[in-house]
Amino acid sequence: MIRQLPRVVLLILLVPGSTALFGQQAPPATPKDKPAKAKRATLTPPSSAEFSESVARQILGLIRDGLQNHSSSRMLAAFDRENLPDYLAFEDQVHAYFNQHDSFRSYFRILQTSTEGTHGVVLAEWQVEAVRNSSRPPERREGQVRFEMAPGKNGWQIVQMTPRDFFQ
Numbered sequence: 001m002i003r004q005l006p007r008v009v010l011l012i013l014l015v016p017g018s019t020a021l022f023g024q025q026a027p028p029a030t031p032k033d034k035p036a037k038a039k040r041a042t043l044t045p046p047s048s049a050e051f052s053e054s055v056a057r058q059i060l061g062l063i064r065d066g067l068q069n070h071s072s073s074r075m076l077a078a079f080d081r082e083n084l085p086d087y088l089a090f091e092d093q094v095h096a097y098f099n100q101h102d103s104f105r106s107y108f109r110i111l112q113t114s115t116e117g118t119h120g121v122v123l124a125e126w127q128v129e130a131v132r133n134s135s136r137p138p139e140r141r142e143g144q145v146r147f148e149m150a151p152g153k154n155g156w157q158i159v160q161m162t163p164r165d166f167f168q
Helices: 002-024 052-066 072-076 087-100
Strands: 103-114 119-131 139-152 155-162
Touching: 052 072, 052 103, 052 119, 052 139, 052 155, 072 087
Parallel strands: none
Antiparallel strands: 103 119, 119 139, 139 155
């Protein structure tokens, strides 16, 4: 009986502590629903009839962000699929550019904005560093690019770009 006494004392000590440990309720389980798919934000509200430097900066920012995040779809969101001449060839060119490089750094500076009828025109200085793999130095390209933008069903988008092969 003396040998069983320590077990009983131990059991008495553990039982009250175990209810404190095991009696706690687990935090409610969170539902494992898939997160809602983020909608692609419109470039600018379609009702925005006024072209401005901030509109231009927002659209050019899509190109820069698409490059830096290695997202061709994000970059192509800045271009008007229906009104950019030969869009499908341009889209193929952009996809090939992304497939050839592992990462990008991109910078732009707006030099001038103006309007021509219903279109906005932007002259920007671009710098792009494209890395094929980490062991090679980046390929650098810089130059002035002219963008023509027009309002459409998705807000302001690029309908013309010169030189057309800058992102190649």
